[in-house]
Amino acid sequence: MISSKNLFRYSLLMVLAACQNGPQSEEPSISQKTGIAKDSVPEQKELALIIEKPFPNVAVPAKRQAFKAETGATLKFESGTRIIIPANAIQDSNGQLIQGEVEIRLREYKDPIDYFIAGINMAYDSAGTQYSLESAGMCEVRAFQNGKELFLTEGGSMTIELVSTAEGNNYNLYVYDTVSQDWTYLKDKLVLIKPDLGTSSLNKPEPFNNPDNRPIEPPKPKKPTPGNDIIEVVIPESQLLEELKVFKNAKFEVVDLDTAYKPEYAQVEWDWVQLINSPFDGKYFLKFSRFKEERSFLVRPVFTGEDFNEAMQVYEDIQAQKEKARQEWRRKQERAAKIAEKRSKLMRSFRIQNFGVYNCDRILNAPFIRVEPIMINAANSGDTLESGSFVMMQSNSMINYNGFGPVPLPKDQPFFVFSLDENHFYYLKSTGVKELKFQGAKADMILKQYSGGFPESYAEVRQLLEI
Known part of the structure; x- marks a missing residue:
């Protein structure tokens, strides 16, 4: 185990303990950017939205x-x-x-x-x-x-x-x-x-209002995961997030999803540290900065020794108060909820x-399989398409593919496949992983070439795909 201490300006103390890494969990589905569907949005006080569309003359009607x-x-x-x-x-x-x-x-x-x-x-x-x-x-x-x-x-x-x-x-x-x-x-x-x-x-x-008017519920205290890196940082109470102020001596564990953390960052004398919210339940971004350098790690609060027992007692007391109030609220809302279902x-x-x-x-969290797609132009079997988009109607999601490496595709959902070159639009109507023929991780996908080059209207696209 490696341990080091660095004194931060603004009275911040960080101690990073770099332990032997445990097994890495597989990343969630990764959607790779492609030139096919590229966002471009200038500042607010210029033209509000200029997005590079695949079909120059087609737009979703306003x-x-x-x-x-x-x-x-x-x-x-x-x-x-x-x-x-x-x-x-x-x-x-x-x-x-x-x-x-x-x-x-x-x-x-x-x-x-x-x-x-x-x-x-x-x-x-x-x-x-x-x-x-x-x-x-x-x-x-x-x-x-x-x-x-x-x-x-x-x-x-x-x-x-x-x-x-x-x-x-x-x-x-x-x-x-x-x-x-x-x-x-x-x-x-x-x-x-x-x-x-x-x-x-x-x-x-x-x-439902918390009985103690607390706007955000504190996360349930957890112990560190063996083998994961721990960051200990002393932050003034005034700068703590509201849901963590009820606890004492919280440490922060770098979660498996984070790939940016390196133990040598413990040797850097940082100027500032900040804890901010993330879209992941019970997890936060811990940001460190120095001059123009900035590092951000995905972490979750953890407790060790007696600190864990004290944190659990605080959490259970809060939950007991909330449950009592929630029972009363449920009685009042039960009838309204049943009516709302019929709206x-x-x-x-x-x-x-x-x-x-x-x-x-x-975040899309469907079971997936990594596929190396070989997108073939049906009009010319020797012509393969470099990039494309996989469109899942069931989950209302889309994954762009830039032609490099495998792409995570849902195991149990049908999907469309779209591709473009300078002159044509190519498409494969609803298919699925179970319908593909694999050679290892590779799978051929035969895309039709649109006879008109590119669709010229929104209705034409919908009619083509029978949607």
Whole structure:
């Protein structure tokens, strides 16, 4: 075991213990970026969204509605989606408040065929590892006046109640980050609602409130995993995340998913350390910085010795209080929950402070098998296609493939295969892993060449794929 101590500025002490590494767990499905569907989003005060689409003349249709900027409005779209805009919430690129008629343009991406048409990449980068996203609803919202792009006022916001395509409460909200060219996870921004048609968006089931008004539940204390690296860092209580303030002497274990950690980082005198939330339950990002250098590790809090026993006692006391309050809440909500199950529109509500693309997602966690696809042009058996996209309608997800190494494909889901070259679109209608013929990890996939070169309309793509 290697142990070292470094004194940080700002009274931060880090002790890293580098133990013998245990067996590495297999990474989740990795979605690899490709030139076929490349995102490109400039800053907020330029053209809001310019995404490189696979078909130059095809776009997911936008629905348009107008309202008076000085009064605000609740816009109801044919799909059931609603956009609630407060008064005086729109400004131009110079920060001047807008008055008069404003046009809202809403694109709802209802399935991965839409994601492909729009050129949207369904990959999420977390601590240097890419994961595929499974969507429960995605939309793009923009505003215009006289053909010019508009923006939400600084500090302002509006609410979107987006018709969703999937049950479940374990979805998160992501927004496209114009700086990093990647999806950004927005913590605790998504609310699942099933409103009665024609009623206010405020008519929602009463939420459960913790008896001690604690906004975030503390994670259950855990002991370290033998063989994993432990980071011990003293952080002032004022800088701790709320859910960890109830515990004392927490340490942080580098989880198996993290591949960025190296024991030699213990020898660096860092200037600053910060603990931030991650989209993984019970796990956090521990970030260290020095000058322009920055390192981030995916960790979970752990406790050793008597610290573990004390932490468990604190946790159990909190759980007992919550369970007592929860029983009362369940009695009140049981009838409302049964009624909600029968409501015709499943929706997810969230607030936005910038126009752009928002995605109700979770990390795709389906069983998969790694396949080395050999994509063959059916019109010329000697012509193989270098890259492509695998579209899963069942899980509402898409994996892009850049032609290098294996690609993780779902074992039990059908999928489409799409590919492009400079002159043609190629496609394989719904197939599955069980239908492929393997030679080792390699499998041939015969793609048809679209006779017209590229589709020229949204309806043409849908008709071609019989969707």
